[in-house]
Amino acid sequence: MPLPVPVLPEGVDPAWLPPAAFRAIGGRRTLIRGSASLVETVHGEVAEACRRFGGRVERDGPDGGAYDLVLALGAGGLGDEGFSCVREGGTTTVTASGGRGLLYGLFHVVRLGADAFRGERAREIHRPALALRMLDHWDNVAVHPVMGQVERGYAGGSLFWDDGRARGDLERVRAYGRLLAACGINAVAVNNVNVHATEARLLTDRIGEVAEIAGALRPYGIRTHLSVSFAAPVVLGRLSTADPLDGAVRDWWAQVTRRVYEAIPDFGGYVVKADSEGQPGPFAYGRSHADGANLLAAALEPFGGTVHWRAFVYDHHQDWRDRTTDRARAAHDHFVPLDGEFAANAVLQVKHGPMDFQAREPVSPLIGAVPRTRLAVELQATQEYTGQQRHVCWLGPMWSEVLRFRPASGATVGETARGGLVAVSNAGADPFWTGHPLAQANLYTFGRLAWRPDAGPREVLGEWIALTFPGAPARLSEGLHAVLDGSWRTYxxxxxxxxxxxxxxxxxxxxxxxxxxxxxxxxxxxxxxxxxxxxDRSVARGTGYAGQYGKPWSELYESPGTCPDELLLFFHxxxxxxxxxxxxxxxxxxxxxxxxxxxxxxxxxxxxxxxxxxxxxxxxxxxxxxxxxxxxxxxxxxxxxxxxxxxxxxxxxxxxxxxx
Amino acid sequence: MPLPVPVLPEGVDPAWLPPAAFRAIGGRRTLIRGSASLVETVHGEVAEACRRFGGRVERDGPDGGAYDLVLALGAGGLGDEGFSCVREGGTTTVTASGGRGLLYGLFHVVRLGADAFRGERAREIHRPALALRMLDHWDNVAVHPVMGQVERGYAGGSLFWDDGRARGDLERVRAYGRLLAACGINAVAVNNVNVHATEARLLTDRIGEVAEIAGALRPYGIRTHLSVSFAAPVVLGRLSTADPLDGAVRDWWAQVTRRVYEAIPDFGGYVVKADSEGQPGPFAYGRSHADGANLLAAALEPFGGTVHWRAFVYDHHQDWRDRTTDRARAAHDHFVPLDGEFAANAVLQVKHGPMDFQAREPVSPLIGAVPRTRLAVELQATQEYTGQQRHVCWLGPMWSEVLRFRPASGATVGETARGGLVAVSNAGADPFWTGHPLAQANLYTFGRLAWRPDAGPREVLGEWIALTFPGAPARLSEGLHAVLDGSWRTYxxxxxxxxxxxxxxxxxxxxxxxxxxxxxxxxxxxxxxxxxxxxDRSVARGTGYAGQYGKPWSELYESPGTCPDELLLFFHxxxxxxxxxxxxxxxxxxxxxxxxxxxxxxxxxxxxxxxxxxxxxxxxxxxxxxxxxxxxxxxxxxxxxxxxxxxxxxxxxxxxxxxx
Structure with a gap:
C-alpha cells in the first residue's frame, strides 16, 4: 500500500518540497517496481504528485516505452542507499538495491525536474560518501529554566517535545523526515546532549515516546538516536556507581539497551556528552573515555547500534590569569592517546573546530590525528554564534572549507569522517521550520554536503533555490545568490x-x-x-597548540608570517x-x-x-x-x-x- | 490585656533582641500606666522579660519608690512618637504622649541596659528627627522568572509572600515588626516597586492579605504601605485609560482607595515607580509627574495617606555612542521644574545618589533643589551593588556622609528629607534575617539614622553590638568594630x-x-x-551635570583640581x-x-x-x-x-x- 504523503499543518511552509517541485514527475507516467517498506513511501510520493498534476503511476508492471519514469528495486552492488539513474529511449530509469536508495533516487529526479525527462542521460551511480548523515537535536523534553525548550534553538519550540510531554501530532514529524530524506539525512538524535532529569528517562520508562518518533521517521529512511546520561545507572537504575568497568553497570546498560531495541528494532544508538561542561563521565571513576564509550558500545553491539561519543571535553573552570592552559588543545590532548582503544561501533564525534562553532576557527587538529578511531565531524546548523537565525548567514562555504581541508594525513576532512557528518539541528516548530526562512538553506546544504562532502556549496544552494522557489526567474535566483553566497563572510x-x-x-x-x-x-x-x-598558540612562544597539527599546517600556523590572515589572531x-x-x-x-x-x-x-x-x-x-x-x-x-x-x-x- | 511577645520560629536568630537584652528590665519592678493599644505591646514586652528574669510588672498602680521603672502615658507635647526619660530617687521614668512614644521609650531603656538603673539621669527628651522611617520591600508575590521572589533580595525568600500566596505564618512578621520598632522604623511597603500582574491585585481583590500583614505590624507602631501600578485603572479596573486628568480614572482611584482604608484604617499610602525602567506612568498621556502623583495624593488625602512618588526616572534605552545624554542629570532635569506643583501629601522619593546605589556616588543634586516639595531620601540596605550580603559592607558611614552632606540650601540632607528616610529592605526569610549575619547591622543602623540622621554611625554600631551580643567582652566588641567599621571603604x-x-x-x-x-x-x-x-560631567566641557549643584559644590565638582578624589572619575x-x-x-x-x-x-x-x-x-x-x-x-x-x-x-x- 502506498504510504500517504504527510499533510503539513495549516500555515507551515513546505520548505524545499513545495508541491510544484513534483510537477515534472506528477504529470507523467511512472512505474514502480520492487518490494520493501520504503518502496511504499516512494509510491505514495509519486501517487500524490500524479493526483495533483494528472499523471499516472503503476506498480510492478512490465518495462517498456509506456513509462516516462521507472523506479525499480533490483540491481545489487549499490548498497542500501545508492542508486543509478539513466535515460534511454524516452524512459528515465532509477534503480536501487534497497528502499532507501530508491527513495533517494526519487528525490534525485525531483531535483532534476523537467531535465530528468529531456533527451538522453548517461548512467550515473550515486552513493553517499558518508554512511551516517545525522542531525542532533538539542531539544529538551521539559522546558529548562535557563535554556528553554530547545538549547540554542532559534526556531520556536521542539518538533518532538512540548513542555514535558511528547507532541501528540506526529504528522509534522513525518513531514520533517520527508524534508530530511530529500536532502539525504538518515539519522536524528531526538534530545539534547545535556541530559537533564526528565530527559534521562527517555532511555527507560519513556522509551515508548521515542519509539513513536522513530515510527514517524522510519518511512523516510531515518534512524532514531538518543542522547543519554553517563550517570543513567545511578540516576535511573539506582546503582551506586556508573563505573564503566563495574559488572553491574555493564549488565544494566545491556538490559536497558535490549529493551530499547525491543521498542525500536532499528534504533541507531546513543549520543553521549561526558565529562563536559558539568555532564557526568568516566573521569569520576578514574576511567578513560575509551572505557566509557566502550561500555555503551558493548551494550549496543549485539543490535548493530553505535555510540557517538563527543570529544568536547575541556576545563570549563579555567583561570583567565593562566595563559599556559589552552582550551583549544583539549580535544587533541584528551583523545589522541586513546587512538586504537575505541570499539568498532564507537564513534568519536568531534566539533569541526577546536573551540565551539565560532564564525571562524581552524579545523580541529584531532581530525586526522586518530587514524584507528572511527570519527564523526560535528557542525552546527543552529546559528548559536552566527546570528541565531535572525541574521542571514549561509554556512555552506564554511562547511565546505572544513570538509575539503586536508589534515596532515592527506585525506580531506570529508574523507576522514568515516563515522559520519553530524549537525546540530536548526529546525523547530516554527512555521518556517528554521525561524529565518533563509536558514532553511543551511539545513538543506548540510544534508547534501553530508552526502557528498566535495560538492560545491554554491551548486547545492542552487538546488535549494530551484526546489524552494520552483520556476524562479533568473532575477530571483540571482537575488538569492546575492544575499546568501557571501553572507557568512559578511557575518x-x-x-x-x-x-x-x-x-x-x-x-x-x-x-x-x-x-x-x-x-x-x-x-x-x-x-x-x-x-x-x-x-599566542605557537610552539616557540605560546601554548603549543600549533604543534598539534601535522605538517605543513604546524609550520604554517607557527609563524605570523605564514599563518593565513583569517586565522592570525587565533594563532598569534x-x-x-x-x-x-x-x-x-x-x-x-x-x-x-x-x-x-x-x-x-x-x-x-x-x-x-x-x-x-x-x-x-x-x-x-x-x-x-x-x-x-x-x-x-x-x-x-x-x-x-x-x-x-x-x-x-x-x-x-x-x-x-x-x-x- | 498585655500583648504576647511574638515567638520566633525554631532556628531563627533573635538579631538585636535576644532575651538577654531585656535582663536589666526583666529583673526589676516596673509600673506601666496609660491606655492605648501600644501600651499593651509595652506591657507584653515587660511581662515577658519579667517571666524570664524574675521581675514584676504592674499596671496603673500609684507612683512611688516601689518601682525601678515607670512607663507612663501622660505628658503632652512629645508628639505621637517622642518620649522623655529621667531617673530620680531610684526610679527611671519614661513618659510619652502616645503609645508609639512609650514603645520607643521602652526600647531606649533596653538599649541603656543596666545603665538605665544606675545613679541619677537628667531628663532627656527624644523625638525622631524624621516622621517617616520606612522600609521598602522589593518582594514579589509570585516568583518572577528573572528576579525571583525578592528583587535584589539576598536573604532567602520573602517574609510576606511565598510563591504566589501570602505566608500563612504571621508570627514571623510580628517578630519582624518588633525588630523594626526596636530600631525606630515605623513604615513598611510590602511589595516590589516593579509591580507585576499578580502584585497589582494586592490593591483590590487581594487587599485582605495586605490587611493581615498590617494587623501583624500594627502593634509595633508600623504602618503598612503598598506599591501600586500607575496603570491599575486599566489593568485592574478595565478602564481604557490611566490618564491622571481623566475623571473616571480619578473616581476609580478614589473608590479603590476608600476600600483600601476600609480594610486597613491606618494604611500608610502608595509607593509608585512610574515611567521608570518600563513601568507605566503619566508620560504616556502627556501629563507631568506632578499630575501623576497628585492623582493618587487626591485619592489618599481624605484618609490621611501619602503617595511616595519615586524620582528614579531616566532613559534606560540610551545610546552609548551619545556622550551628551547623562543619566545622572535625569532626576534633577525631570523634577526641579515641577517644584511647588506636588500636593501636600505627595512625597518625592529620591535615591541618595544620581545613579543607582553604587558604592560611591555624590549626593543627588535634586536633594535641596526642590524646597517646595516634600522629599524623602531613599537608601539601599539590600546590598545590590555592595556585595549582596555575601560581603561584609557596613553602610553606616556611607549613609551618615549622605545625611550630613549640606546641599547649597545649607541644611543637611537629613534635615531636607522632610518626607522621611526610606531604605530598600535587606531582610527576608533567611534564619539570620539578612543572609549575612553581620548585614543585620545595616538594617539596625538604617533605623537609628532615620530617627537621628546626625547620629554618629560608629556609636550606632556600638548599640547594635551591645544588643546583639549581650555582655560582649571588649575583645569581641573591638573585633566586631574592626571588621565592620571600615568595611565599606574596603569594599x-x-x-x-x-x-x-x-x-x-x-x-x-x-x-x-x-x-x-x-x-x-x-x-x-x-x-x-x-x-x-x-x-566628564563638567559644565565647561562635559554633560553639565556639575552645574546642577548650587555653590560651593558646583564649583568644587567642576574642576579636577578641586573635585574630591573619591568622586574624581564620576565628574571628570x-x-x-x-x-x-x-x-x-x-x-x-x-x-x-x-x-x-x-x-x-x-x-x-x-x-x-x-x-x-x-x-x-x-x-x-x-x-x-x-x-x-x-x-x-x-x-x-x-x-x-x-x-x-x-x-x-x-x-x-x-x-x-x-x-x-
Missing amino acids: EKYTAPLGVGFMVQPGHHYGPSVDGYEYSPWGTYHFADRDGVGV HVPYGHVLKSGKTVIQHIYDTHFEGVEEVAEASRVWTGLADLVEPGRHARVAELYEEQLRCAREWRDQINSYFFRKSGVPDARGRRIH | EKYTAPLGVGFMVQPGHHYGPSVDGYEYSPWGTYHFADRDGVGV HVPYGHVLKSGKTVIQHIYDTHFEGVEEVAEASRVWTGLADLVEPGRHARVAELYEEQLRCAREWRDQINSYFFRKSGVPDARGRRIH
Missing part, C-alpha cells in the same frame, strides 16, 4: 576579527561584548591590550600595526571589515527589498523584518568592536570615519 | 575606583565586569581608553597619570587600592577567625564561610580591575606587584 566581517572569536554577550551569545568572556572561566580569551591582540598575539598579507595593518583591517560588513548587510537588505514582487508576501515580510534586526545588530557590532579597539590602540581610522 | 577599594561605578556583571550585578555596562543602553559608562578614564575624564590630592597618580591609586582592599578583607577574615571562642558556632561558621567567598570575589575584582587598566594604560605598577 565574519562585522563580528570578531581574524579568527579571534568569542566576543559575544555571555550566556545567550547574541550580539557583541568584546570583553564578555575575557575574564571568565571558559577558556575563551583575546588578550587585547593597548599594543596588540590575539592568542600581534601588534595593531602588524601588516597582513592583504597589505593592511591589523587595526585598519578591523576598521575596514567592520564598516564593510555593515554596508554588505545594508546592500543585501536592499537586494531583498527588490525581490518583493517575486516572493510570497509572508515570507518576504519576515525576511525583511529580520534584515532590520540584522542591520541594527551589525551596526552594534561594528561600533562596539571599532570603539573598543580604537580606545585601546589609539590608532585613528586611515579613512577618517567616525568611531565612537 | 570601595577593591571594586570600581574613584566613584566611576557600574563595573559589575550585567543583570545580577555580582562580581566584576569592567566593560559589562560600557556599551549598554543603561547610561552607565566609564569611557576608559588607553589614555584615561572617567566621565582624566589621564592615568593625573595626580590625586593623595599625591598618587590615578593608575597607581587603582593598583594600590585594589591590592589593599584584598589585604583588608584577608585581615578582617583573620580577625573574625580569632573571635571563634566568643561567637556562637553557627553564626561564626556562616560568617567564616562568607569571608571565603568575599576573599575569592575581592581577588577577582582586584585582578580584573588591575589587569584591565594595565592592559589599557600600559603603566606598570610602581611596586612591581604581579598584574595579569
Whole structure:
C-alpha cells in the first residue's frame, strides 16, 4: 500500500518540497517496481504528485516505452542507499538495491525536474560518501529554566517535545523526515546532549515516546538516536556507581539497551556528552573515555547500534590569569592517546573546530590525528554564534572549507569522517521550520554536503533555490545568490576579527561584548591590550597548540608570517600595526571589515527589498523584518568592536570615519 | 490585656533582641500606666522579660519608690512618637504622649541596659528627627522568572509572600515588626516597586492579605504601605485609560482607595515607580509627574495617606555612542521644574545618589533643589551593588556622609528629607534575617539614622553590638568594630575606583565586569581608553551635570583640581597619570587600592577567625564561610580591575606587584 504523503499543518511552509517541485514527475507516467517498506513511501510520493498534476503511476508492471519514469528495486552492488539513474529511449530509469536508495533516487529526479525527462542521460551511480548523515537535536523534553525548550534553538519550540510531554501530532514529524530524506539525512538524535532529569528517562520508562518518533521517521529512511546520561545507572537504575568497568553497570546498560531495541528494532544508538561542561563521565571513576564509550558500545553491539561519543571535553573552570592552559588543545590532548582503544561501533564525534562553532576557527587538529578511531565531524546548523537565525548567514562555504581541508594525513576532512557528518539541528516548530526562512538553506546544504562532502556549496544552494522557489526567474535566483553566497563572510566581517572569536554577550551569545568572556572561566580569551591582540598558540612562544597539527599546517600556523590572515589572531598575539598579507595593518583591517560588513548587510537588505514582487508576501515580510534586526545588530557590532579597539590602540581610522 | 511577645520560629536568630537584652528590665519592678493599644505591646514586652528574669510588672498602680521603672502615658507635647526619660530617687521614668512614644521609650531603656538603673539621669527628651522611617520591600508575590521572589533580595525568600500566596505564618512578621520598632522604623511597603500582574491585585481583590500583614505590624507602631501600578485603572479596573486628568480614572482611584482604608484604617499610602525602567506612568498621556502623583495624593488625602512618588526616572534605552545624554542629570532635569506643583501629601522619593546605589556616588543634586516639595531620601540596605550580603559592607558611614552632606540650601540632607528616610529592605526569610549575619547591622543602623540622621554611625554600631551580643567582652566588641567599621571603604577599594561605578556583571550585578555596562543602553559608562578614564560631567566641557549643584559644590565638582578624589572619575575624564590630592597618580591609586582592599578583607577574615571562642558556632561558621567567598570575589575584582587598566594604560605598577 502506498504510504500517504504527510499533510503539513495549516500555515507551515513546505520548505524545499513545495508541491510544484513534483510537477515534472506528477504529470507523467511512472512505474514502480520492487518490494520493501520504503518502496511504499516512494509510491505514495509519486501517487500524490500524479493526483495533483494528472499523471499516472503503476506498480510492478512490465518495462517498456509506456513509462516516462521507472523506479525499480533490483540491481545489487549499490548498497542500501545508492542508486543509478539513466535515460534511454524516452524512459528515465532509477534503480536501487534497497528502499532507501530508491527513495533517494526519487528525490534525485525531483531535483532534476523537467531535465530528468529531456533527451538522453548517461548512467550515473550515486552513493553517499558518508554512511551516517545525522542531525542532533538539542531539544529538551521539559522546558529548562535557563535554556528553554530547545538549547540554542532559534526556531520556536521542539518538533518532538512540548513542555514535558511528547507532541501528540506526529504528522509534522513525518513531514520533517520527508524534508530530511530529500536532502539525504538518515539519522536524528531526538534530545539534547545535556541530559537533564526528565530527559534521562527517555532511555527507560519513556522509551515508548521515542519509539513513536522513530515510527514517524522510519518511512523516510531515518534512524532514531538518543542522547543519554553517563550517570543513567545511578540516576535511573539506582546503582551506586556508573563505573564503566563495574559488572553491574555493564549488565544494566545491556538490559536497558535490549529493551530499547525491543521498542525500536532499528534504533541507531546513543549520543553521549561526558565529562563536559558539568555532564557526568568516566573521569569520576578514574576511567578513560575509551572505557566509557566502550561500555555503551558493548551494550549496543549485539543490535548493530553505535555510540557517538563527543570529544568536547575541556576545563570549563579555567583561570583567565593562566595563559599556559589552552582550551583549544583539549580535544587533541584528551583523545589522541586513546587512538586504537575505541570499539568498532564507537564513534568519536568531534566539533569541526577546536573551540565551539565560532564564525571562524581552524579545523580541529584531532581530525586526522586518530587514524584507528572511527570519527564523526560535528557542525552546527543552529546559528548559536552566527546570528541565531535572525541574521542571514549561509554556512555552506564554511562547511565546505572544513570538509575539503586536508589534515596532515592527506585525506580531506570529508574523507576522514568515516563515522559520519553530524549537525546540530536548526529546525523547530516554527512555521518556517528554521525561524529565518533563509536558514532553511543551511539545513538543506548540510544534508547534501553530508552526502557528498566535495560538492560545491554554491551548486547545492542552487538546488535549494530551484526546489524552494520552483520556476524562479533568473532575477530571483540571482537575488538569492546575492544575499546568501557571501553572507557568512559578511557575518565574519562585522563580528570578531581574524579568527579571534568569542566576543559575544555571555550566556545567550547574541550580539557583541568584546570583553564578555575575557575574564571568565571558559577558556575563551583575546588578550587585547593597548599594543596588540590575539592568542599566542605557537610552539616557540605560546601554548603549543600549533604543534598539534601535522605538517605543513604546524609550520604554517607557527609563524605570523605564514599563518593565513583569517586565522592570525587565533594563532598569534600581534601588534595593531602588524601588516597582513592583504597589505593592511591589523587595526585598519578591523576598521575596514567592520564598516564593510555593515554596508554588505545594508546592500543585501536592499537586494531583498527588490525581490518583493517575486516572493510570497509572508515570507518576504519576515525576511525583511529580520534584515532590520540584522542591520541594527551589525551596526552594534561594528561600533562596539571599532570603539573598543580604537580606545585601546589609539590608532585613528586611515579613512577618517567616525568611531565612537 | 498585655500583648504576647511574638515567638520566633525554631532556628531563627533573635538579631538585636535576644532575651538577654531585656535582663536589666526583666529583673526589676516596673509600673506601666496609660491606655492605648501600644501600651499593651509595652506591657507584653515587660511581662515577658519579667517571666524570664524574675521581675514584676504592674499596671496603673500609684507612683512611688516601689518601682525601678515607670512607663507612663501622660505628658503632652512629645508628639505621637517622642518620649522623655529621667531617673530620680531610684526610679527611671519614661513618659510619652502616645503609645508609639512609650514603645520607643521602652526600647531606649533596653538599649541603656543596666545603665538605665544606675545613679541619677537628667531628663532627656527624644523625638525622631524624621516622621517617616520606612522600609521598602522589593518582594514579589509570585516568583518572577528573572528576579525571583525578592528583587535584589539576598536573604532567602520573602517574609510576606511565598510563591504566589501570602505566608500563612504571621508570627514571623510580628517578630519582624518588633525588630523594626526596636530600631525606630515605623513604615513598611510590602511589595516590589516593579509591580507585576499578580502584585497589582494586592490593591483590590487581594487587599485582605495586605490587611493581615498590617494587623501583624500594627502593634509595633508600623504602618503598612503598598506599591501600586500607575496603570491599575486599566489593568485592574478595565478602564481604557490611566490618564491622571481623566475623571473616571480619578473616581476609580478614589473608590479603590476608600476600600483600601476600609480594610486597613491606618494604611500608610502608595509607593509608585512610574515611567521608570518600563513601568507605566503619566508620560504616556502627556501629563507631568506632578499630575501623576497628585492623582493618587487626591485619592489618599481624605484618609490621611501619602503617595511616595519615586524620582528614579531616566532613559534606560540610551545610546552609548551619545556622550551628551547623562543619566545622572535625569532626576534633577525631570523634577526641579515641577517644584511647588506636588500636593501636600505627595512625597518625592529620591535615591541618595544620581545613579543607582553604587558604592560611591555624590549626593543627588535634586536633594535641596526642590524646597517646595516634600522629599524623602531613599537608601539601599539590600546590598545590590555592595556585595549582596555575601560581603561584609557596613553602610553606616556611607549613609551618615549622605545625611550630613549640606546641599547649597545649607541644611543637611537629613534635615531636607522632610518626607522621611526610606531604605530598600535587606531582610527576608533567611534564619539570620539578612543572609549575612553581620548585614543585620545595616538594617539596625538604617533605623537609628532615620530617627537621628546626625547620629554618629560608629556609636550606632556600638548599640547594635551591645544588643546583639549581650555582655560582649571588649575583645569581641573591638573585633566586631574592626571588621565592620571600615568595611565599606574596603569594599570601595577593591571594586570600581574613584566613584566611576557600574563595573559589575550585567543583570545580577555580582562580581566584576569592567566593560559589562560600557556599551549598554543603561547610561552607565566609564569611557576608559588607553589614555584615561572617567566621565566628564563638567559644565565647561562635559554633560553639565556639575552645574546642577548650587555653590560651593558646583564649583568644587567642576574642576579636577578641586573635585574630591573619591568622586574624581564620576565628574571628570582624566589621564592615568593625573595626580590625586593623595599625591598618587590615578593608575597607581587603582593598583594600590585594589591590592589593599584584598589585604583588608584577608585581615578582617583573620580577625573574625580569632573571635571563634566568643561567637556562637553557627553564626561564626556562616560568617567564616562568607569571608571565603568575599576573599575569592575581592581577588577577582582586584585582578580584573588591575589587569584591565594595565592592559589599557600600559603603566606598570610602581611596586612591581604581579598584574595579569
